[in-house]
Amino acid sequence: xxxxxxxxxxxxxxxxxxxxxxxxxxxxxxxxxxxxxxxxxxxxxxxxxxxxxxxxxxxxxxxxxxxxxxxxxxxxxxxxxxxxxxxxxxxxxxxxxxxxxxxxxxxxxxxxxxxxxxxxxxxxxxxxxxxxxxxxxxxxxxxxxxxxxxxxxxxxxxxxxxxxxxxxxxxxxxxxxxxxxxxxxxxxxxxxxxxxxxxxxxxxxxxxxxxxxxxxxxxxxxxxxxxxxxxxxxxxxxxxxxxxxxxxxxxxxxxxxxxxxxxxxxxxxxxxxxxxxxxxxxxxxxxxx
Amino acid sequence: xxxxxxxxxxxxxxxxxxxxxxxxxxxxxxxxxxxxxxxxxxxxxxxxxxxxxxxxxxxxxxxxxxxxxxxxxxxxxxxxxxxxxxxxxxxxxxxxxxxxxxxxxxxxxxxxxxxxxxxxxxxxxxxxxxxxxxxxxxxxxxxxxxxxxxxxxxxxxxxxxxxxxxxxxxxxxxxxxxxxxxxxxxxxxxxxxxxxxxxxxxxxxxxxxxxxxxxxxxxxxxxxxxxxxxxxxxxxxxxxxxxxxxxxxxxxxxxxxxxxxxxxxxxxx
Numbered sequence: 001x002x003x004x005x006x007x008x009x010x011x012x013x014x015x016x017x018x019x020x021x022x023x024x025x026x027x028x029x030x031x032x033x034x035x036x037x038x039x040x041x042x043x044x045x046x047x048x049x050x051x052x053x054x055x056x057x058x059x060x061x062x063x064x065x066x067x068x069x070x071x072x073x074x075x076x077x078x079x080x081x082x083x084x085x086x087x088x089x090x091x092x093x094x095x096x097x098x099x100x101x102x103x104x105x106x107x108x109x110x111x112x113x114x115x116x117x118x119x120x121x122x123x124x125x126x127x128x129x130x131x132x133x134x135x136x137x138x139x140x141x142x143x144x145x146x147x148x149x150x151x152x153x154x155x156x157x158x159x160x161x162x163x164x165x166x167x168x169x170x171x172x173x174x175x176x177x178x179x180x181x182x183x184x185x186x187x188x189x190x191x192x193x194x195x196x197x198x199x200x201x202x203x204x205x206x207x208x209x210x211x212x213x214x215x216x217x218x219x220x221x222x223x224x225x226x227x228x229x230x231x232x233x234x235x236x237x238x239x240x241x242x243x244x245x246x247x248x249x250x251x252x253x254x255x256x257x258x259x260x261x262x263x264x265x266x267x268x269x270x271x272x273x274x275x276x277x278x279x280x281x282x283x284x285x286x287x288x289x
Numbered sequence: 290x291x292x293x294x295x296x297x298x299x300x301x302x303x304x305x306x307x308x309x310x311x312x313x314x315x316x317x318x319x320x321x322x323x324x325x326x327x328x329x330x331x332x333x334x335x336x337x338x339x340x341x342x343x344x345x346x347x348x349x350x351x352x353x354x355x356x357x358x359x360x361x362x363x364x365x366x367x368x369x370x371x372x373x374x375x376x377x378x379x380x381x382x383x384x385x386x387x388x389x390x391x392x393x394x395x396x397x398x399x400x401x402x403x404x405x406x407x408x409x410x411x412x413x414x415x416x417x418x419x420x421x422x423x424x425x426x427x428x429x430x431x432x433x434x435x436x437x438x439x440x441x442x443x444x445x446x447x448x449x450x451x452x453x454x455x456x457x458x459x460x461x462x463x464x465x466x467x468x469x470x471x472x473x474x475x476x477x478x479x480x481x482x483x484x485x486x487x488x489x490x491x492x493x494x495x496x497x498x499x500x501x502x503x504x505x506x507x508x509x510x511x512x513x514x515x516x517x518x519x520x521x522x523x524x525x526x527x528x529x530x531x532x533x534x535x536x537x538x539x540x541x542x543x544x545x546x547x548x549x550x551x552x553x554x555x556x557x558x
Contacts, residue, residue: 024362025364025365028356028359035376036376037399041399056396133533133537134533135520135533136520136526137294137296137299138295221382221495221498222494222517237382240384241383251391253394257388257391260385264384275372286482
């Protein structure tokens with residue numbers, strides 16, 4: 001036996017390390033419970049009756065798991081319409097913004113044209129100006145166009161994304177020149193090079209960008225709140241706010257939480273399916289920025 | 290064009306008095322700025338935003354650095370914990386604000402249940418001028434915790450093990466090697482999180498609008514919410530534009546100071 005093996009055999013049990021590991025596990029479990037509490041409370045409350053919500057001591061779980069509150073929420077406000085508005089708003093902007101980012105990112109990353117760097121810098125600068133500062137003029141421009149409370153008013157101003165342009169530019173610039181030269185020799189124009197050569201090589205970053213954009217626009221609150229002013233044009237996050245006092249002054253927490261669940265559920269599903277891309281998206285922005 | 294033209298237009302509007310409904314816009318010079326700077330309600334909004342931003346960003350970063358260090362160890366079910374910690378980040382603020390509002394219920398929520406375990410009364414935080422702002426800070430910390438934890442975790446995983454080993458051979462304890470090796474390595478990411486966290490916190494709107502509407506008595510009125518209210522409830526477009534312009538100037542100063550300060554503590558490899 002070598003000395004190392006002997007040492008391994010007679011190594012004392014590492015109580016200290018075990019205690020440390022137990023402590024870490026206890027800590028992470030407590031944290032996970034604390035962070036998960038709002039989700040737990042949201043889902044369980046959405047199945048409770050009003051009596052079960054307003055009882056002391058607290059009743060953690062509903063006695064009956066049925067969809068009553070969801071039906072009340074669905075029928076109490078035009079939930080289907082809110083959902084449709086949210087989908088139209090989110091999907092159009094996500095795709096439109098992606099397409100614009102794709103074209104612009106490709107142009108900045110792979111093409112040569114006069115003053116390219118200056119123009120790119122101007123685009124990047126827009127990232128520095130928080131949207132809040134231009135909120136009022138944007139609203140006034142929509143008003144002058146007669147676009148308040150319309151889909152085009154909601155969507156068109158949101159269609160460009162400096163962030164998508166930036167990330168795609170960095171990505172396209174990093175692709176090897178040889179592939180594009182070969183495509184050019186085969187007679188592919190710029191658009192074919194973009195859609196048949198560059199895009200298929202960029203599936204991960206494309207998925208990440210689309211997922212992040214979908215979540216961001218689904219969650220948007222301030223912009224739709226300003227641009228829309230009738231109930232049938234509201235999106236989900238705004239629409240569910242009236243559920244709390246739907247038919248009483250006492251807050252209907254069970255119905256409100258059912259509404260909140262309906263808004264958040266699609267995102268949770270998306271997150272569970274694409275979690276790897278979400279983590280990458282978070283880290284990418286931070287380490288490249 | 291969609292960004293720059295409105296930007297200039299904001300400056301112009303801030304020098305006018307206009308209630309949106311009347312056809313004529315009156316030029317009033319710097320009057321809006323003078324009114325703003327003399328208005329105690331505006332002082333309170335600035336103070337609230339300052340408190341909210343500092344509280345949210347620094348507490349959140351401290352907790353998330355701790356969590357990242359925890360997640361960087363060998364843990365049973367590590368990816369599950371990571372998933373749970375990150376999940377608030379992808380949720381809808383306006384919807385989760387509603388959930389938190391129901392949890393803050395003074396008599397029937399989980400917090401009041403927890404307090405009564407210890408024989409304590411859970412205060413009506415949403416109605417209290419002292420507690421409402423901290424209550425919003427808790428929500429903002431919860432919402433953003435996962436993002437900064439994941440970013441810290443990625444940074445920690447890139448810290449060189451050789452350097453850490455070298456430090457422990459040299460007799461450094463965990464605390465010393467954290468400050469000597471780990472912190473310089475994660476300082477660029479910390480800088481990124483401080484800056485983006487502050488810019489995000491400055492612009493908080495959703496949770497204020499859903500949970501408190503700025504109340505009770507202005508105690509949770511944050512900057513962007515006050516801008517929204519002046520412009521779209523009271524139709525004071527010139528006055529609200531002045532708020533926007535001051536916001537822009539503050540952001541410029543903030544960015545300048547940040548880059549200056551960063552040179553002192555951020556280490557780029």
